[in-house]
Amino acid sequence: MHSNIFDRYLHSDSSIHRLAPQVKVVIAILFIFSNALLPDGDWLSFGISWAVILLLNLLSRLGWAYTLKRSLIALPFALAAITALFSLPGKTLAIWHLGSLELILTDAGLMRFLSIIVRSWLSVQIAILLVATTKFPDLIHALEHLRLPKMLVTVIAFLYRYMSVLTDEVIRLMRARQARSAVLPGQRGGGSLIWRARTAGNMVGQLFLRSYERSDRIYHAMLSRGYSGHLRTLNQHEMQINDWLIIALAFLLIAALQLFAHTTG
Amino acid sequence: MPPIVHKTPTEPPSLAENKTVINIKDLGFSYPDGHIALKDISLSIKTGEKIALVGPNGAGKSTLMLHLNGIFSGEGELEIGLLPLNKENLPVIRSLVGLVFQNPDDQLFSPTVFEDVAFGPLHMGLAEEEVIARVEEALALVDMRGFDDRLSHHLSTGQKKRIAIATVLSMRPQILVLDEPSAGLDPRARRGLINLLRELPLTMLVSTHDLRMAKELFPRVIIMDEGKIVADGKTSILLKDEALLEKHGLEKP
Numbered sequence: 001m002h003s004n005i006f007d008r009y010l011h012s013d014s015s016i017h018r019l020a021p022q023v024k025v026v027i028a029i030l031f032i033f034s035n036a037l038l039p040d041g042d043w044l045s046f047g048i049s050w051a052v053i054l055l056l057n058l059l060s061r062l063g064w065a066y067t068l069k070r071s072l073i074a075l076p077f078a079l080a081a082i083t084a085l086f087s088l089p090g091k092t093l094a095i096w097h098l099g100s101l102e103l104i105l106t107d108a109g110l111m112r113f114l115s116i117i118v119r120s121w122l123s124v125q126i127a128i129l130l131v132a133t134t135k136f137p138d139l140i141h142a143l144e145h146l147r148l149p150k151m152l153v154t155v156i157a158f159l160y161r162y163m164s165v166l167t168d169e170v171i172r173l174m175r176a177r178q179a180r181s182a183v184l185p186g187q188r189g190g191g192s193l194i195w196r197a198r199t200a201g202n203m204v205g206q207l208f209l210r211s212y213e214r215s216d217r218i219y220h221a222m223l224s225r226g227y228s229g230h231l232r233t234l235n236q237h238e239m240q241i242n243d244w245l246i247i248a249l250a251f252l253l254i255a256a257l258q259l260f261a262h263t264t265g
Numbered sequence: 266m267p268p269i270v271h272k273t274p275t276e277p278p279s280l281a282e283n284k285t286v287i288n289i290k291d292l293g294f295s296y297p298d299g300h301i302a303l304k305d306i307s308l309s310i311k312t313g314e315k316i317a318l319v320g321p322n323g324a325g326k327s328t329l330m331l332h333l334n335g336i337f338s339g340e341g342e343l344e345i346g347l348l349p350l351n352k353e354n355l356p357v358i359r360s361l362v363g364l365v366f367q368n369p370d371d372q373l374f375s376p377t378v379f380e381d382v383a384f385g386p387l388h389m390g391l392a393e394e395e396v397i398a399r400v401e402e403a404l405a406l407v408d409m410r411g412f413d414d415r416l417s418h419h420l421s422t423g424q425k426k427r428i429a430i431a432t433v434l435s436m437r438p439q440i441l442v443l444d445e446p447s448a449g450l451d452p453r454a455r456r457g458l459i460n461l462l463r464e465l466p467l468t469m470l471v472s473t474h475d476l477r478m479a480k481e482l483f484p485r486v487i488i489m490d491e492g493k494i495v496a497d498g499k500t501s502i503l504l505k506d507e508a509l510l511e512k513h514g515l516e517k518p
Contacts, residue, residue, distance in 0.1 A: 140376060218374050221372045224334040225359070226385055
């Protein structure tokens, strides 16, 4: 019984897969910044950005719609931008009355809302592409190369290693509860809501205790192999001249897109 | 990334055959909650010996093992590789004693197998080529060549146990200390592990409930119960003593 839902890497031998991981991280971040900086309602520039993603999909041999299919999962988070609909001055499109409240939908608000949705949707796609074409351990190395604070990198590495262990533990706990959740014929089973809530609370507590004790054992295992407070790793991905060139090229393309968007728009 | 500065590692004292490698005198330890885990433990181990440590759950086997590496420090005298266990000697002692924990998910904490096996050598301050060579060597010793890039959480329990042993072999320890290595293995994986332990030319202290394995592999056995050593001697004699075994919750293999 293993949960592998955290591994999104898809092996292939494409040019994108072969790029140095830190190059991919830098380009993905540049791309996300670029999305954020594009003007509201500049559909042409958004379209160009999307075309770039489709092209990258094809280049990584994942199928052109790979990131598109997986991007919808993140859409609900973009709903956080829903207040933009009602908070920008502009031409009134509709008015809703909620008791004494009056919600006014404006054209500028709608434009901003849709633009935010598109921006986040594009950004999620590049992130999906990044983890699909880069092994996670390589991503961790990349973050280290990019001088992310060591402590943060370590936390991410441990999170990655133990996320599935923890998920397996949750699944086992739930199974153990299920296996004993019997109902006699003619009886109303399940217990009261409070009782059920208490059981769930106990399970969370159990999970915390188990993780806490495990962290102790892991620390002991680290100590016994010489850990003294600083994690050491071999850095396997040295930046080559090619890598710098690719980053520079990506930077130029993105700058050009921004220039285009801000002068024509 | 600035290059790692490597200190010249202090060479651990080399040990001749038949010299005392672990010497424990009157060791006692109690947990912060007052529970006494170890009482008057005295024990000496010579190089090349292969010893099984048996006894019921809660007898103090794991607690004793954690002392051999300085993770716990109780009262009493502890000498490892001729060095008294103290703060100064701790780094050298940790390179002498390879401690493998019972649950490989605790032992293997890095994302990839390579990083886990390289962890010990890196912390010993070895140079990059040496680290890579040692990882190769350790993986070869446990018959797991080519697993470098694998993710620890995708391995089977038997594979994890082997990699866990490799993570200390890469430090070239003098003494291998294993906590219940055969627990949770299917017969084939257990057999593979027994063959592996037989072939490793190291001093070994192995805690186990698997008395059949003890009989097969370890000429000497130490029986612990309630924090004390209750018997220490030849496996061929002690594991035939039904009365003794039964008294301490064990069964004749």
